[in-house]
Amino acid sequence: MQTEKPEAQKIAIAGYLVLLGFLIILLRLWQLQFLEGDDLRKTSESNRLRVIRVSAPRGIIFDRNGIPLVKNTPYFCAAVIPEEFDNNNIPSLAAVLHMPEDELRVKLNRKAQSPFTPVRLKEGLSYNEVSYIKARRSDFPGLFIDIEVSREYLYGGIGAHVIGYLGKLTPGQSKDPGFKDVPPDAFIGQWGVEKLYDKSLRGTPGQRIIEVDAIGREIRLLKENPAVKGSDLSLSIDMALQKAAEDAFEEKAGALVALKSDTGEILGMVSSPSFDPNSFAKGISADDWNTIINNKKVPMLNRAIQSQYPPGSAFKIITAIAALEENAVDTSTKVDCKGGINYGKWHFGCWKKTGHGIVSLHRALVESCDVYFYEAGKRTGFDKIYNYAIMFGLGEETGISIGRERKGLIPNSRWKQETKKEGWFLGETFINSIGQGYVSTTPVQMAVMINAVTNGGNVYRPSILKTSEPVLIRKAAVRPETLDTIREALKGVVNEPGGTGSAAKSNAIVIGGKTGTAQVVGLKKDSKYLAENLRDHAWFVAFAPVDKPEIALSVFVEHGGHGGSAAAPIAKKAIEAYMLSKERKKELMHVQD
Numbered sequence: 001m002q003t004e005k006p007e008a009q010k011i012a013i014a015g016y017l018v019l020l021g022f023l024i025i026l027l028r029l030w031q032l033q034f035l036e037g038d039d040l041r042k043t044s045e046s047n048r049l050r051v052i053r054v055s056a057p058r059g060i061i062f063d064r065n066g067i068p069l070v071k072n073t074p075y076f077c078a079a080v081i082p083e084e085f086d087n088n089n090i091p092s093l094a095a096v097l098h099m100p101e102d103e104l105r106v107k108l109n110r111k112a113q114s115p116f117t118p119v120r121l122k123e124g125l126s127y128n129e130v131s132y133i134k135a136r137r138s139d140f141p142g143l144f145i146d147i148e149v150s151r152e153y154l155y156g157g158i159g160a161h162v163i164g165y166l167g168k169l170t171p172g173q174s175k176d177p178g179f180k181d182v183p184p185d186a187f188i189g190q191w192g193v194e195k196l197y198d199k200s201l202r203g204t205p206g207q208r209i210i211e212v213d214a215i216g217r218e219i220r221l222l223k224e225n226p227a228v229k230g231s232d233l234s235l236s237i238d239m240a241l242q243k244a245a246e247d248a249f250e251e252k253a254g255a256l257v258a259l260k261s262d263t264g265e266i267l268g269m270v271s272s273p274s275f276d277p278n279s280f281a282k283g284i285s286a287d288d289w290n291t292i293i294n295n296k297k298v299p300m301l302n303r304a305i306q307s308q309y310p311p312g313s314a315f316k317i318i319t320a321i322a323a324l325e326e327n328a329v330d331t332s333t334k335v336d337c338k339g340g341i342n343y344g345k346w347h348f349g350c351w352k353k354t355g356h357g358i359v360s361l362h363r364a365l366v367e368s369c370d371v372y373f374y375e376a377g378k379r380t381g382f383d384k385i386y387n388y389a390i391m392f393g394l395g396e397e398t399g400i401s402i403g404r405e406r407k408g409l410i411p412n413s414r415w416k417q418e419t420k421k422e423g424w425f426l427g428e429t430f431i432n433s434i435g436q437g438y439v440s441t442t443p444v445q446m447a448v449m450i451n452a453v454t455n456g457g458n459v460y461r462p463s464i465l466k467t468s469e470p471v472l473i474r475k476a477a478v479r480p481e482t483l484d485t486i487r488e489a490l491k492g493v494v495n496e497p498g499g500t501g502s503a504a505k506s507n508a509i510v511i512g513g514k515t516g517t518a519q520v521v522g523l524k525k526d527s528k529y530l531a532e533n534l535r536d537h538a539w540f541v542a543f544a545p546v547d548k549p550e551i552a553l554s555v556f557v558e559h560g561g562h563g564g565s566a567a568a569p570i571a572k573k574a575i576e577a578y579m580l581s582k583e584r585k586k587e588l589m590h591v592q593d
């Protein structure tokens with residue numbers, strides 16, 4: 001019996017301890033609920049979960065040699081969570097942000113999807129502004145710095161019509177299901193390859209879920225889904241060529257398209273004058289936009305694909321091919337040029353008023369004799385010339401993906417009957433055979449044409465990506481000897497005495513080409529007395545090296561005068577820059593090996 005008493009005492013002590021523990025817990029609960037309840041409730045309500053969208057780094061755009069053309073830059077914005085912000089602080093916040101109080105009230109009073117959805121108050125902040133706002137953030141609960149990804153275009157306006165620019169969603173895009181996952185304040189590609197490949201360049205945004213205190217200070221990170229960088233993009237353009245060509249235009253209006261002979265890759269695409277895409281990257285001002293749209297030379301127009309002009313004497317290449325293939329002339333056929341021909345009451349002159357004398361096809365191309373091609377066109381018939389023009393890519397869209405292009409026009413008798421309700425006249429054959437009259441082409445079409453003529457007849461679809469597989473549209477059904485004859489004559493245009501393209505002659509490489517001067521108005525006096533907008537357009541199509549072409553291009557100078565003096569020097573500089581770039585790349589690879 002004596003052993004049972006100590007056991008009972010132990011059980012009693014344990015019971016007292018358990019009871020004491022319960023009492024302590026109850027006291028603590030009472031303290032938390034009644035003594036400290038209000039303070040703890042305020043603290044709990046002040047702590048919020050904030051979901052922060054993390055912008056994805058945009059893919060970098062490179063030229064064909066790996067040179068970066070853009071870089072990502074942060075775009076800072078002052079934003080607030082409406083639920084956490086006290087509207088009584090609007091006057092003070094307006095002073096901190098240096099913006100009108102009324103404007104701030106309008107932005108804060110806009111109804112969002114949720115009171116916890118951030119509202120951007122001021123965008124495009126400088127680093128100094130960001131530092132100043134962060135230092136004052138504790139005075140404004142709910143205020144924070146939002147960071148978006150924008151662009152810096154490293155070469156300014158060079159290549160702008162190809163690269164494009166970023167901008168905010170337009171009202172139309174906001175309704176497009178393709179942009180349903182894009183926040184309304186995010187930057188997307190709005191032009192050029194930035195637009196064309198926006199989805200792959202854009203990447204996938206991330207998300208951070210954090211707990212913040214009453215003044216928006218981060219307490220802890222609860223969860224993070226990292227952003228996924230967009231895919232990089234390697235363009236086919238060579239920046240050395242692009243820069244040399246744009247510099248050579250010297251703000252003259254015009255275009256250049258250069259193609260890689262064996263693939264159709266675009267080595268350079270110039271539309272002059274250009275514009276600076278950096279003006280758009282962080283939101284263009286009204287003044288800057290008005291300056292652009294009021295510029296009479298229309299810098300936003302991509303003349304390489306969206307303008308069409310008579311090709312002038314550069315079209316004689318097609319007339320010559322058609323005449324040879326249809327056996328209307330051969331290499332020994334001679335024509336006596338006396339400065340023009342008469343047909344009924346009309347006179348069709350040659351650009352050389354004193355005449356070229358007796359010329360064969362070779363010299364007719366070298367010296368660009370109009371009278372020879374009047375005769376060649378007459379013997380061939382323009383309906384047949386039409387077939388060869390289409391075969392070499394004129395009068396149809398090239399299929400280039402970078403933007404909406406114009407088709408140009410290659411007329412024939414059926415077109416004339418359908419549109420003009422009348423038959424085709426011989427006088428129209430004369431004038432259209434030398435690239436005047438109804439004929440109109442785009443610079444990109446002319447590049448495709450000269451490329452096909454000089455690469456063996458392969459008509460390629462122009463491609464803007466280096467990695468793209470060549471797309472052969474068609475193989476021109478032309479005898480190899482015909483193309484050899486034309487190439488030899490085009491070599492003479494640049495390198496023989498009397499050649500109209502001598503300004504393109506290079507000591508570094510043998511260039512071939514053909515000049516073209518497209519008349520804007522009929523002249524009875526020297527064009528130097530005319531206003532600029534009435535002067536002739538200047539063309540030059542070229543390729544190099546002549547023996548084994550690697551590059552073909554077209555150059556157009558709006559109201560430039562003569563193709564030989566205005567367009568040929570630009571072609572020469574572009575070709576030399578490309579060949580020098582290739583040599584430097586070979587030397588670099590040799591050093592690395």
